[in-house]
Amino acid sequence: MNLLYFASLRECIGVSSENYITDQKTISGLIDELVKREPRYEKAFKNLPMIKVAIDHELIADLETSIVGVSEIAFFPPMTGG
Amino acid sequence: MTSDHVPKFKIDIRKENFDINLEMKYLTDVNLKVGAVVSFVGKVRDLSKNSKLKFMEIEHYPEMSEKVLRDLCKKATLRWELQGISLIHRIGKLYPGENIVLLVIASVHREEAFDASLFLMDFLKSEAPFWKKETTITGSIWVEENQVDKQKLLRWQ
Numbered sequence: 145m146n147l148l149y150f151a152s153l154r155e156c157i158g159v160s161s162e163n164y165i166t167d168q169k170t171i172s173g174l175i176d177e178l179v180k181r182e183p184r185y186e187k188a189f190k191n192l193p194m195i196k197v198a199i200d201h202e203l204i205a206d207l208e209t210s211i212v213g214v215s216e217i218a219f220f221p222p223m224t225g226g
Numbered sequence: 227m228t229s230d231h232v233p234k235f236k237i238d239i240r241k242e243n244f245d246i247n248l249e250m251k252y253l254t255d256v257n258l259k260v261g262a263v264v265s266f267v268g269k270v271r272d273l274s275k276n277s278k279l280k281f282m283e284i285e286h287y288p289e290m291s292e293k294v295l296r297d298l299c300k301k302a303t304l305r306w307e308l309q310g311i312s313l314i315h316r317i318g319k320l321y322p323g324e325n326i327v328l329l330v331i332a333s334v335h336r337e338e339a340f341d342a343s344l345f346l347m348d349f350l351k352s353e354a355p356f357w358k359k360e361t362t363i364t365g366s367i368w369v370e371e372n373q374v375d376k377q378k379l380l381r382w383q
Contacts, residue, residue, distance in 0.1 A: 150287055151357035152368045201290040218287060222371035225315060225356025226268050226327050226347060
């Protein structure tokens, strides 16, 4: 799957996207795995309640949402457009 | 000339500035049912307390932002009888005084256009994937979510 990071998360992690293979079944499982990878991920996901997640361009509210078979997951801070 | 009730739609995410008259013309030309046009322009302003804003950078999630704006416009047309919507959001580097966003809504009567404008801007702020970064003389900082904006969504429940 393709992982995307925007705004402050992109700056913290240092890349805007990466290909990633995981056995994790949910968003929360994936985040736990990422956080254990490197300190930059741990730092990026530190304030978890403030992080928004979109699966295949659809905003999701529940971190237990399944990621099985999805192609793109985006992580970003609250939106500030307009 | 179209005689059906399908509202006109235009959504554009771009670097270039917009011309409000051009968008009004797009919505009102050959549609004599339009009796009201409401427009909103969001601009770059300097509210930073001690440090002067030099410029702002707007980033977005291209594959998602247009889709979200389109879905929100669709929701608005289901809720109010509208003749058309033109929504332009700028991205990239913008300086104080420059335009950020333009929303123009045309309807038969004014109330629909006013209400739908508020509705669209409220949801755009909370649901469309755009992010602003401000650069002042002291450094750069990502703009934080406005809690008041978030609460405004409640009025549409």
